[in-house]
Amino acid sequence: MNVSRPVSRALRAAPRLRPASPWWRPLSPSASAAAAGRQLRPFSDVSAADLQFGQPVHETHPHILKAGEITPGITAQEYHDRRARLAERLPDNAVAVLAAADLKYRSGAVFFPYRQDSNFLYLTGWNEGDSVAVIRKTGKDYGDYEFHLFARPKEPVAEQWMGARNGVQAALDIFNADKADDIARIDRCLPEILKGASRVYTDIPKPGSEQNSASNGSSSKLVASLMNSDKSWFPSVRIPLYPVINQLRAIKSPAEIANMRRAGQISGRVITDAMRRSWTREKDLHAFLDYRFTADGCDGPAYVPVVAGGRNGLCIHYVVNNNTIPQDEMLLVDAGGEYGTYITDISRTWPASGKFSPAQRDLYEAVLTVQRSSVALCREDANLSLDEIHEHTSAGLLEQLKSLGFEGVTSRDVDVLFPHHVGHYVGLDVHDVPGYGRRTPLRKGHCVTIEPGIYVPDTDRWPEHFRGMGVRIEDSICVDETSPYIFTTEAVKEVADIEALRD
Structure with missing residues (x-):
């Protein structure tokens, strides 16, 4: 079904990457870099060829992604529409909270190739762990939602060992989050986001549940532990999210x-x-x-x-x-x-x-x-x-x-x-x-x-x-x-x- 939507969201539906112009936002120096006295270059001083992300983007992998695509064949516009259709199905002022999948280990230090949680991937295109997506319905019209993504920041030492990360800035510039934060700040930010929510849709297991204990998902455990430590900010009405997303994905x-x-x-x-x-x-x-x-x-x-x-x-x-x-x-x-x-x-x-x-x-x-x-x-x-x-x-x-x-x-x-x-x-x-x-x-x-x-x-x-x-x-x-x-x-x-x- 073709439906109109506000121009402001339409402008943000395409990736902000534009190789022909200095599109990059300056990065704020990380705490560790500042402490070491290093000066990080803003994105605008870095050529597209030197950029590194935790997954392919068009500017670094044009042989995999066409301009405008977040994942092969799927554009930023389509990811926006998925979030908009999810918000459309939620009650007024409801919030959906999704945790990324964790890296799975075969044994000891031997890990499997990373595979994102399918619902998280469907709504964001983000293919990293240690991340939480929050989608809040903000109005009655199609496209009235706010997308907040918590993720790991860029960190040179960790990336030398485990590969590049997308980083918090990319959550805004490439994946079209309205707001983005370091996952380490979720204990301060998430309560503020959820305080006024009418209800929360999530599949994150409740604290202490057998499902949560068996889960290897650090993002799920992080949110669950927040709920366990102080429930006063968490809405009393909690509803499974997957039946709503199933209707979209089917x-x-x-x-x-x-x-x-x-x-x-x-x-x-x-x-x-x-x-x-x-x-x-x-x-x-x-x-x-x-x-x-x-x-x-x-x-x-x-x-x-x-x-x-x-x-x-x-x-x-x-x-x-x-x-x-x-x-x-x-x-x-x-x-x-x-x-x-x-x-x-x-x-x-x-x-x-x-x-x-x-x-x-x-x-x-x-x-x-x-x-x-x-x-x-x-x-x-x-x-x-x-x-x-x-x-x-x-x-x-x-x-x-x-x-x-x-x-x-x-x-x-x-x-x-x-x-x-x-x-x-x-x-x-x-x-x-x-x-x-x-x-x-x-x-x-x-x-x-x-x-x-x-x-x-x-x-x-x-x-x-x-x-x-x-x-x-x-x-x-x-x-x-x-x-x-x-x-x-x-x-x-x-x-x-x-x-x-x-x-």
Whole structure:
């Protein structure tokens, strides 16, 4: 929906970075620098080429970001609109408080690559930890909000060890915060912001809760400890924020859809290329996928892939990927890349030899037939939810199993052979918008997976020639008005196309 908004906010919706002019605001010397007697240069004395931030910006990474973008494909205007739409859904004088994700550690001092909390990322584009975002509704019109961002200041010694930071000034100049402060000042600033609020929307766990104790998020713990030390300034009405943000995130914008299509296109081509080759070890294919997703244009893999040879395909989330691949059995791969922080999710099953046996072909085509019919229902004019499409899928698989000679098969048997849901939402997360119901009728802009599967246990209950086979076929799809828009069409799935890859 196109809506007008005040000119003042419109001017601030584009990044303040303008490489052709001296746009930089002077930086105030930090306390440590002043104490050392060093004179910091203002931004206006520094060329764009010498600037360093904690994440790509157009002036430093024009090969990644176009002018006006905060993250790949997503402009400052879109981030403003997201905050405006959030504020529009809040009651008068309400405040939303979000904490950034913390750096996660594998063990000891070994850390994982940083991944921002998805809701925080969705509203700010800010990709650093130790940060808190506060969005306050200030009026009844669209765009009436104040965005306050608390972050770590620039600090040369720390940045020498851990890499550049965005800094407090960049929160204003690049990320369009109305106000920005050092995270160390949050104990003084946050009470003042929240004192007059009618209610607070937040997903930060309450002090002393089991969820807070288990959380590694230092930003969450910092805000929670403030609430615990003095509750007089904290509004008595506290409401979960995620259901409100889910309503925004569930329907994707054209820019989000473009990112997901790009991720699907790259990932689909990589998986098709994998089908062309002969594989004897799961870990080799795992390494190939991770490398090619990145080398071919994605940010990297969206999740740990399933690379399951033979009977390993019976395990839905088999990710150890350390076995050999029997050449007379099938190979099930569930993998996808991430582009511009948006993911794709693909599953394909193919014969390790490159040619289907009669039994493999029969079971595969049964799943493919149902997958096609379920994908076709991902359109707004069908007025169906994911749960209703799941019922359609289960009924279709039941009929297919009967036609394959699964004697006496019932709907309960289908629950054994097809133990997972047909799909889930996708977006910033692989399982996107957690808590957003699968009973919601699909509308234009919803992005989902459709992934029927059949996993036949190696027991006497089932036809012998199908035992030990696992088949899953999955595409990522955007719901349109009258037809599905398949993001992952480059990953071939027709039997003839798969077999032709090795000819």
